[in-house]
Amino acid sequence: MSELIPTHGGYRKLKSFQVAQLCYDITVRFCDKYIDRFSRTRDQMVQAARSGVQNIAEGSQASATSKKTELKLTQVARASLEELKLDYEDFLRQRGLPQWERENPLRQALIDRRCQTADEVAAWIVEMVRKGGPSEQARQIHQSSSLSIASTLSTKVYPEFSANAALVLLAVACALLDRQVERLAQDFENEGGFTERLYRVRSKKRRGRT
Numbered sequence: 723m724s725e726l727i728p729t730h731g732g733y734r735k736l737k738s739f740q741v742a743q744l745c746y747d748i749t750v751r752f753c754d755k756y757i758d759r760f761s762r763t764r765d766q767m768v769q770a771a772r773s774g775v776q777n778i779a780e781g782s783q784a785s786a787t788s789k790k791t792e793l794k795l796t797q798v799a800r801a802s803l804e805e806l807k808l809d810y811e812d813f814l815r816q817r818g819l820p821q822w823e824r825e826n827p828l829r830q831a832l833i834d835r836r837c838q839t840a841d842e843v844a845a846w847i848v849e850m851v852r853k854g855g856p857s858e859q860a861r862q863i864h865q866s867s868s869l870s871i872a873s874t875l876s877t878k879v880y881p882e883f884s885a886n887a888a889l890v891l892l893a894v895a896c897a898l899l900d901r902q903v904e905r906l907a908q909d910f911e912n913e914g915g916f917t918e919r920l921y922r923v924r925s926k927k928r929r930g931r932t
Contacts, residue, residue, distance in 0.1 A: 733782035738898035740838075742778055742803065745895055746771040747840040748888050749806065756813070756881055767809045773802035774895070793906045800899040807892045810885045819882040821889070828883075829890050843891070847883045 733739045749771040757764040781795030814821045822829055828850060837843045 733779045736778065736782065736902070738799075738895060738902050739775065739778045739782075741891060741895040741898060742771075742774045742799065744837065744840065744843070745803065745806070745888065745891050746775050748843055748884075748891065751840055751844070752884055752888060756884070763809060767806060770802045770806040770809065774799045774806070777802065778899075789906065789909065793903065796899060796903050796906060800896060800903060803892055803896050803899070807889060807896070810889050810892070813885050814882065817881065819878065819885070822886045828886070832887055832890050833894060837891075843887055847880065847887055851879055851883055 746768075749767055753764045753767055757767065777795045777799035781792040781799065784795060785792040811821060813819075831850070832843075832846060835842070835846050837846060
C-alpha cells in the first residue's frame with residue numbers, strides 16, 4: 723500500500739467482527755426457533771445483528787480514505803448490538819425468565835469455551851442444561867417428574883439458556899467494540915485522516931523537488 727492509502731480492510735481477522743458474526747448466526751437461529759415469524763421483533767433482531775457485522779466490515783474497508791467514517795461506522799455497529807441486547811433482555815423479561823447475573827458461573831464458562839460457530843454454542847447449551855447447571859430453572863427440571871421434563875425444557879430452560887448465551891456473547895462483542903472505538907479515536911487524534919496524509923505526502927514531494 724502507498725503512504726497515502728494505508729493498509730485497510732482485513733476485518734475478518736478482527737475479534738470484534740468474529741464475535742459479532744457469531745452473534746448474528748445465533749440470532750438467526752434463535753429467531754427461527756423462538757420468535758413468531760410474523761413478528762416485527764424478529765425482523766428487527768436479525769437486522770440489528772446483521773448491522774453489527776456489516777458496519778464493522780464497511781468501516782474497516784472505509785479506513786483507507788476516511789478514519790472518521792471508520793470510527794462512525796464502528797460506533798453504528800456498537801449501537802446496533804446494544805439494540806439487540808435489549809431485544810434479548812425483553813424476551814427474557816416478558817416470559818418471566820431470569821437474566822443471568824454477572825456472577826453466574828455459566829457466563830464465564832461460555833466465554834472460556836471460545837465457541838467459533840452457532841453449532842458449538844448450541845452444543846454447549848445442551849451440555850449445560852443436561853448437567854443442570856447453576857440456573858434455578860435447570861435445577862427445578864432435574865427435580866421434577868419425567869413427564870414434565872420435555873415440556874419444561876422446551877418452554878423454559880432452553881429459551882432461557884439460549885437468550886442468556888446470546889447476551890453473554892453480545893457483551894463480549896460490545897466490550898471489544900468499545901476498545902476498538904477508543905483506539906480509533908486515539909489514532910484519529912494523533913495521526914489525522916486522509917486530508918492530513920495527503921498534506922504530508924504533498925509536502926514531502928515538494929521538499930524532494932527543492
